[in-house]
Amino acid sequence: MAWVEVCEAGEVDVEDVIRFDQEDRSFAVYRSDKGDYYATDGFCTHGRFHLADGLVMGKLIECPKHNGRFDITSGAAVRVPACKDLQTYPVKVEAGRVYINIE
């Protein structure tokens, strides 16, 4: 398991998202309206636009360019033009820091 440290837990607001780049890969790390952390690939599966500029609504992320939506808990595409699901990654919070497993 390749756990990578992302940020301090408080750096992601509730119902918000941040961008996290690791070498040539880019991720989006979210907090839902319940305060839980999730992570997915950073770019929308419809067009190459980063989801970290989008809007988190409950457990959904809306792409900033075409308003496609994904469920951040499962990566499922739930609104067109997004049709292909996002890859999700396990997230853990330890000692006040957020980690994602990018394997």
Add this chain to the structure above:
Amino acid sequence: MAIVVQRRDYSLLGPESKQADEKGLASAQWHATPIPRARMKELMKRKDGPAIRDTLIWLGGLIILGYLAYLSWGTWWAVPAFFLYGTLYASPGDSRWHECGHGTAFKTPWMNDVVYHIGSFCVLRSATPWRWSHSRHHTDTIIVGRDPEIITARPPIWKILYMQIFHLYGGPIEIKRFILHTFGKLEEQEKEYIPASEYDKVFREARIYMLIFLAVIAACIVTGSVLPAMFIILPTFYGGLLVLTFGITQHLGLYEDVLDHRLNTRTVYFNPVFRFLYWNMNYHVEHHMFPMVPYHALPKLHEEMKYDCPEARPSLWAALREVIGALRKQKHDPAYVVVKPLPVTALPYRYGPELNDDLELTRSEA
């Protein structure tokens, strides 16, 4: 000696599409005005209230004007009465189609969907194909060979604009598409931007539209009058003046093939009535740069972005004068575009994939 002006190929199936891709103009990164994340989150926030209020006013207005138009039938009062009814049918139909298509007008998804379908029918746009067409328009705004929603080529084809006063260019194209979709077929161009997984939905919607058409035609035959069609379907045609008037201010006369909405899109100040009809789409630079901001927050977004944008046109009339003037010049000089100086606080224009490409091919005025 006559000068022959070569017109570019605006179709999505021609060589320009591949060229745009090779130039790095397709699905590219566009200029975005920096706005603090916290402020942007406030602006993106969804609400149901404003859109419910506006939808009730719209539909209530249609009932009142429709009743007055019905009473006036057979008199000369029918002319202004149906003009007003048709305008209230088609113009908000266009803007509601647009906003609900983005899914931002209402907070509640099903409300967006219901009004999206009503708006789509009001302007006779196939709901699903136009959703995808508009998505491409946002990806590749006014990129020749990529954007399916460029109103007219350069030099301008005036016939299209004149015909569109009564939707006589786009209307028949859409009806032809409905028939095609009803029989389970798509135009080749539509296959460029509609994924195969959506085809069944396209065909189903076309068949529903076709049933409504047939019901209206049957009502006209049964009553021996065109009156039923005057309330549904025909308003798209006789009420289309403002749809065209507002629509041509969005991009015409400005740049093609750039990666900056400040160069190819126009923001215009409208009066409150026009803003209601158009659901604030007059803030068009703002909408294109940040399509996730709902219509009711666009005036606030405009204030946030002012430091980075050219001055808005002061009125619809001023915008129309600018558009028509530019189109007239493009008749002889297709490369002509209106250039707007930026405020000193603004970031530089992004002309292409490389910042500040040379513009030797484009004549312009400051």
